[in-house]
Amino acid sequence: MWSHMVNLCLREFGFPPLSSTNLSESIDQGVRVRQYTKTRRYGLSDRASAEVYGYGMPKWARGSTKPQSFDEVPxxxxxxxRGTPRGxxxxxxxxxxxxxxxxxxxxxRAIGIDDGGSYLAERLQAKTFQLMRTEARAKNAIEQWSRCMKRKGFDxxxxxxxxxxFGAADGEPGPPDSEEIKSAVTSVDCSFAVNLPGKLFAVESDLQNIEIDNNAEALKKEKKRVESRARHLQSLVRKHGG
Structure with missing residues (x-):
């Protein structure tokens, strides 16, 4: 819907639309990367991916189409x-x-992303993630994982x-070498050997439940805002298509 609204705006200025296929692929790729990143919340957890890509992102998450850049247009x-900043x-x-x-x-703004929403749920999620890493139960589980890695030669x-x-972990292009793959696979194996994902999830869930209780009214208001945005998007689709 966002790309469709961009192209409607461009049409008003006499410009041809950007490639909807390329824009859609770019958006889809961003969604895939975000979803896959969630599987790494507590470190690598996909052994099959680690065996092929090391610490890098798998091809299905990266997508096959180069994201369209605004620098490629006149x-x-x-x-x-792009326009100019407000003011x-x-x-x-x-x-x-x-x-x-x-x-x-x-x-x-048309689809309601720029409506001044606080995104409280996301902020609380980020807060509990940071708190989790300092909580005693989590620190103990992390230390167990670290000792497991050290026994396998990785500190x-x-x-x-x-x-x-390693290249993939540092964002450098190119396939991983055998040592990176070995390290990535070991990271996954050690995580499951000490049940790191389960322990960290339990700690973070406890912290999130506290935040949910403390922010119940504000979260209810945010839920209503999200539901209102969804209805607004549906009305835009009915009006403009896309």
Missing amino acids: PEQALVL SADVQHQNQSIPDGGCTGEAT YPDPWNAGNG
């Missing part, structure tokens, strides 16, 4: 796409004012630092 179209002087294209943040900002303080020094 400068005038890029300006209409900047009026910028126009062919005597038509470009909206704040360009067509991407317009589309974002890491925790699963989130595992793989440092």
